[in-house]
Amino acid sequence: MAFDVLPGLGQPLRRLEDPRLLTGGGQFTTDLQAHGALQAVFLRSPHAHARILRVDAAAARALPGVVAVFTAAETASLGHNPAVTEIHDAAGRRHAEPHRPPIPADRVRHVGEIVAMVVAETLAAAREAAEAVAVDYDPLPAVVRGDDALRPGAPRLHDLAPGNLVCDWTKGDAAAVEAAFARAAQVARISARSPRILAGYLETRAALAQWQEGQVVLTTPSQGVHLLHRILCDHVLGWPRDRLRVVTPDVGGGFGPKLPPYPEQALACFAAWELRRDVRWVQDRTEHHLADTHARDLVAEAALALDAEGHFLALKLEGVANFGAFVSTVAPTIPTGGMAKVLGGLYRIPAIHIALRGAFSNTAPVDAVRGAGKPEALVLLEGLVDVAAREGGWDPVHLRRRNLLRRGDYPFRTALGYRYDSGDPPALLDAVLRLGDAAGFEARRAASAAAGLRRGQGFACHLHGSGGxxxxxxxxxxxxxxxxxxxxxxxxxxxxxxxxxxxxxxxxxxxxxxxxxxxxxxxxxxxxxxxxxxxxxxxxxxxxxxxxxxxxxxxxxxxxxxxxxxxxxxxxxxxxxxxxxxxxxxxxxxxxxxxxxxxxxxxxFDATVESWPAGIALCEVEVDPETGVVMLDRFACSFDAGVVVNPMLLEGQLHGGWAAGIGQALSEDALYDAEGQMLAATLMDYAMPRAADLPDFTLLSLPSPTPNNVLGIKGVGELPTNGAPAALANAVADALGGVRVELPMTPERVWRALRGM
Known part of the structure; x- marks a missing residue:
């Protein structure tokens, strides 16, 4: 397909929506006036895993101002919130997908799962009533890590998932990979545990369900009203589609977790219909941490085979992806196809094989968050390249250059079957070396050493395969x-x-x-x-x-x-x-x-959503050996986003994406203890990146227009998040003499790594 660059594209136009938003004209869900709306509060499980023996709402219903209390008994007619993507094992069996009603009747499977919904005239009355709902639990053993969940004897979450297995998924040519490893002159190996992360959007979720004579109008922040409308009507509420209208006004951040339908939205609609009243719910920050979908949570081992000249021969990866308590909306294809899309990176790797097992655990479900399976894949791949360089005596830049795809290789079919559209990775590498002043690195390293600090440099060749x-x-x-x-x-x-x-x-x-x-x-x-x-x-x-x-x-x-x-x-x-x-x-x-x-x-729309933006990031860090603190000193990136519509918007996307990746690399960890209690349920314990954590970003666009759409544009929103963690991980490892630190690379972990602990 030939692309058509329209006159006027590529101009740095300031955002047309900003005057309204910056002067208080934003219209977010909680800004909507709904006089007389009932207030909803959800009672959530304090247990990671427990049988529900009894739910007694009599005392709550008798309190002043309480209009209704809905439990599993009152919502038994509601259906299942399904995944809309699927994966299959080698025998063709679809992934295990347990029934997921808005309120469970028999068992809770993660802290924060809804047990009852209270609807009252005021928020204070609803909160008081929620505390008056008596629930008898029979606590059960819990398991929070995916690899632990698959071990024999682990607590079983669902009857239809023996051994807590979601799916045993593979892709690639295992025989070709093993043959390449057998003749390899060098094999580099790496293992990593990718931490859970949260979206951390400014606007938490909310729902306003308004009764309008035979129809409910649901106003809610989302990433698209039609998916919500279809799943809520067809699968959860069981309503004809004309009974529900879904509206999304301004949205204060999404990043993935505002795409799935959630129980709160369905229950607000259900309550509005049953009571013939408007019902409002606004999520607090702890509910966001406990109940919205998380991301990442992968443990994996990978290996890269090279010949004597440093050419990549094959790559293999084995891992366990923690799906949480249920299979969320697009979760099946995140650690599988999402990872497979980019696992070959910007390199010519003739043979690749992935073996990925999904696991249920007593944690919040995972789904897409910016990057969706790709940041953790690229941490492994780019880490392997650095390990191979260090162990084989190769310069990490020269080793990458030797294996990079060339402009003439495009369109390029990867060993896993994906077709890259266009690109010029060597040009990106040359550009980032200039942007980041790679030639001056050794002098800066010496200056840092003189000050008692350790300086490291890290690269990440990265890409994204747009989807949706x-x-x-x-x-x-x-x-x-x-x-x-x-x-x-x-x-x-x-x-x-x-x-x-x-x-x-x-x-x-x-x-x-x-x-x-x-x-x-x-x-x-x-x-x-x-x-x-x-x-x-x-x-x-x-x-x-x-x-x-x-x-x-x-x-x-x-x-x-x-x-x-x-x-x-x-x-x-x-x-x-x-x-x-x-x-x-x-x-x-x-x-x-x-x-x-x-x-x-x-x-x-009659084209393909597929495009393959790419970039090469270079970062430098200084590590304080006394405290383990990592300071990100410089960050440069050359990138290919195809034809650029607006360079100001593009730069904003890149800055935000790099910040997200830096947070994942250095501080963010949605950590649970062994009993399934979240240890990062507030922003006091979940460390989002701050302005002081970020350097000035240096960037350069080197577009290779895609032939896949008429405008030649590539999707760029997730590209920077995919590359930043890998570049940072490599830079810290370089500063530590090759010692790799588990993400997030907190000061404690770095300090311990420096001392061999």
Whole structure:
């Protein structure tokens, strides 16, 4: 597919939505006025694993202001919240997926699982009543680590999952890999445990379910209303779809965990329908830590085979992915296909094999968080390259350069079957060496040593395979007054969709972006959409908006011909206006729309969501051997995001993604104790990265437009998060003389590693 760079793209336009958001005009779910709405509070299990013997809500129901208490007995009609992706083992068996109702009747399987819902006239009354609900538990042994859950004798979570196994999944050619290892001159090995992380968005989840005479309107922050609408109606509530409307206003961060449907949303809708009253719930921060989906949590061993000249021959990986207590919405394909997409990196590796077992445990379910299976894969791969370099006496830059794909190798089919679209990794490597002043590193290392500090340098060649759902219909309307409204099913959570989409549409129409209003987040007003996920929003909505705009232009051709007094066949669209071919007689879009009473174009997404952005990161750290503190001194990255729509938005995405990856590498750990109690249930104990933890970022775009869509754009939102942890892990290991530290590389862990503890 040839790409078409529209005039006006690539300009650094400030975000059109910011004046409204920065002056208090944001409309988030909790900003909505719903006078008289009932307040909901959820009673959650204090146990990681226990039988529910009795739930007695009589005392709670008798308290002043309490309207209802819903338990498993009252919600027994509600159905299962299913996964929408699936994996299979070598025999073709689908992953194990236990029934997951909004309120369990017999057993709780992680701390924070809902046991009852209290609905009252005030929040204070609801909280008091929740404390009055009496629950008798029979505590059971718990298991929190995935590899422990698969060991014989581990506590069993679900009857349909013997041994707590979700699925035994493999990919690649095991025989070819073993043959390559047998003839290898060198084998590098690495093992790693990737910590759990949380999304940590500014806006916690919320739900406002409003009863409106035969329909419930659910307003909730999400990453796409249509997925919620479909799963809630078809699978959980069992409602006809016209009974529920789902609306998402402004969203304060998503990163993945606002994509899945959650029990609270279903229960708020259920209560509103049953009580014929509006019901509101707002999540507190501890509920976010306990009940929203987590991510990562992988333990793995990997090995890389090389020949005597340092060429990569084969790669193999064995690991256990901790799925938590249930299989969440897209969880099956995160540690499997998500990892497999990038495990070959930017290298030519002829043979690769993955053996990955999924495990149930007494922890919150995991799902996609920015990167979705790829950061942990690249920590392993890039760590292997550094280990191979150190053990084999290779320079880590030269070893990478020897094995990097070249521009002429694209399109490139990996050993696991993925087709990389375009790229030039050697150019990225040359650029990042200049950006990061790699030539001056040894002098800086000597200066650090003179100050009693250890300096290390780390590289990470990284990429992302954009995903998501192309289930999209976009609508563009040119109103009679010349304004343009655009509707789409992707959902912004702060990425700047209103600006990026306006630039694309404006470029196609030849108008100012300020004339375009982008509308998202309403299942009643937008035909369909797969939502936002997998770094594919601009690919999906941007390319579809172009075709919808073209359809609107075509609709106006006849009206333009009438106004210009010419045959429609003689009318062409050029430079933002209709003109009679071969003349200077022209008429603008607004005039045609005014005469036509408006123009409307509609298009379905018909391309592929796949693209392969790439980057090479270089970072330097200083380690204080007395305290173990790691200071990130510099961070440079050259990257290929294809055609750039707006460099300011792109830079913001990169900064945010690097910050997320740095937090994962240095501080974030959603840690449980052995009994399944979360030790990071508040921000006092879960260490998000702060401004002081971050260096200035130096970046350079070297675009290789993708042939996979008409705009040549690649999805970039997760690319930086994929590379940052690997670069940091390698830099710290270099500072410690090759000793690798488990992530997050906290001062205590680094201090202990320095002392061989």
């Amino acid at each position: 759902w192309g289930d999209e219909t976009s609508v563009v309307e040119v109103l009679a007054d010349g304004r343009i409204e655009a509707r789409t099913g992707t959902q912004s959570q702060g990425q700047g969709h209103a600006t990026a989409y306006a630039q694309i549409i404006a470029a196609r129409f030849g108008v100012a972006p300020e004339r375009v209003r982008v509308i998202q987040g309403d299942s009643a007003g937008i035909p369909r959409g797969g939502g936002t996920g997998g770094s594919s929003s601009t690919i999906i909505s941007g390319t579809t908006f172009v075709r919808a705009a073209e359809a609107a232009i075509e609709q106006g051709r006849g009206v333009a011909a009438e106004l210009l007094e010419a045959a429609a066949a003689d009318i062409a669209w050029r430079d933002g206006a209709y003109e009679i071919v071969g003349t200077d007689r022209r008429i603008g879009l607004a005039e045609v729309a005014a005469r036509a009473g408006g123009l409307r174009g509609l298009a379905d």
